[in-house]
Amino acid sequence: MKNVLITGAGGILGQACVTAFQKKGYQVIAILSPGKKLSYAPIDPVSVYNADLMNESNTQEVLAQVIKDHPSIDISLFLVGGFAMGTIDNTDGSMVKKMISLNFETAYYSAKVMFSQMAKQKNGGRMALVGARPSIDAKAGKGVLAYALSKSLIFKLAELLNEEGKEKNVVSSVFVPSIIDTPDNRKAMPKANTDLWVKPEEIAEIIEFATSEKGAVLRESVIKIYGKS
Ligand SMILES: NC(=O)c1ccc[n+]([C@@H]2O[C@H](COP(=O)([O-])OP(=O)(O)OC[C@H]3O[C@@H](n4cnc5c(N)ncnc54)[C@H](OP(=O)(O)O)[C@@H]3O)[C@@H](O)[C@H]2O)c1
Numbered sequence: 001m002k003n004v005l006i007t008g009a010g011g012i013l014g015q016a017c018v019t020a021f022q023k024k025g026y027q028v029i030a031i032l033s034p035g036k037k038l039s040y041a042p043i044d045p046v047s048v049y050n051a052d053l054m055n056e057s058n059t060q061e062v063l064a065q066v067i068k069d070h071p072s073i074d075i076s077l078f079l080v081g082g083f084a085m086g087t088i089d090n091t092d093g094s095m096v097k098k099m100i101s102l103n104f105e106t107a108y109y110s111a112k113v114m115f116s117q118m119a120k121q122k123n124g125g126r127m128a129l130v131g132a133r134p135s136i137d138a139k140a141g142k143g144v145l146a147y148a149l150s151k152s153l154i155f156k157l158a159e160l161l162n163e164e165g166k167e168k169n170v171v172s173s174v175f176v177p178s179i180i181d182t183p184d185n186r187k188a189m190p191k192a193n194t195d196l197w198v199k200p201e202e203i204a205e206i207i208e209f210a211t212s213e214k215g216a217v218l219r220e221s222v223i224k225i226y227g228k229s
Contacts, residue, residue: 003070004211007031007053007110008079009046010038012182013130016200017077018042020208029066029073031110053080053106063113072121075211076114077128080106084147091145099150103132107154115161115170124169126211127161129154131176133226140178158221171221173210177203178226198227 004021008014009030018028022043029047030038038048047069051062067073081103084095107129118125134141134148135155141148158172165171179185181197203225209215210223 001025001027002074003027003029003072004075004077005029005031005066005073005114006077006079007106008081009048010036011079012184013177013180013200013203014079015040016204017079017207018046020201020204021075024208024212026075027070029070031062031066053110054101056105056109059106059109060113063110063117067113067117073114073117073125074123075126075128076110076118077207077211078107078110079130080110081130081132081151083144085143086145087143088145096146096149099146100153103147103150104153104157108157111157111161111172115165118170119165119168124165124171126215127158127170127172128207128211129158129172129174131155131174131222133176133178133224136176136222155222162221171216173218173220174222175203175207175210176222176224176226178229196227196229198225198229202227 004026006014006017006028009018010032021028032048032050034050034052049062049066052058084099086095111127114127131154132151134144135152155174158174161172177198179197181194181199206225210218
């Protein structure tokens with residue numbers, strides 16, 4: 001049975017990814033925030049670990065234990081992230097740092113450990129990162145400056161990891177959803193046409209396919225999932 005590690009597995013996209021991978025027979029290793037339990041019932045049992053992924057030493061410690069317990073990790077999904085509004089006038093340095101910590105450092109600290117693990121594995125591995133449309137489309141990023149800046153580092157990280165991963169068969173892709181149809185977004189934008197939004201299940205299925213053996217033929221490392229918007 002193949003293993004998939006999913007950070008942010010307690011979130012909306014996380015839950016959809018746990019389901020999509022379990023449907024395809026994967027063993028899921030879920031990383032949740034400190035003290036958190038899964039708030040939903042997965043199809044099959046999940047191996048749960050808790051870590052503050054904004055903290056590098058805690059991330060290293062917990063992922064070392066994961067690797068001890070599961071010596072081969074085929075796929076890693078780094079889904080932790082969060083959003084903040086703000087134009088340049090009302091975005092101060094502390095907000096930029098906060099967004100970088102939540103959106104980039106969480107992915108970087110986890111990817112650093114998993115990359116070095118996958119590089120040692122006979123079959124390498126696949127890593128999925130999550131970008132955001134405002135990072136590649138400035139029009140969409142106007143009022144979400146710190147968020148857009150922090151997510152833009154994800155694209156560079158994947159590019160650099162792919163260069164380093166070539167010889168080691170470690171492949172990283174960035175999945176870029178536009179607005180996801182989540183309860184929080186529905187609450188924040190009650191008048192929006194939610195038909196235009198992409199569903200978490202749709203993203204999860206694309207991530208599952210792209211990181212599977214069938215997806216190995218894909219040559220695009222940035223996969224935009226914009227729904228109808
Ligand atoms: N929602 C959208 O419209 C949208 C659009 C484009 C991209 N994205 C990206 O897609 C990804 C998933 O989004 P989502 O809507 O599913 O978000 P979500 O429901 O808020 O899930 C994010 C998860 O990350 C966890 N997390 C936060 N800080 C953490 C930390 N320090 N250590 C460990 N875990 C931590 C949260 O756990 P706790 O709540 O327990 O802390 C939560 O379960 C994110 O990277 C997001 O930026 C979202």
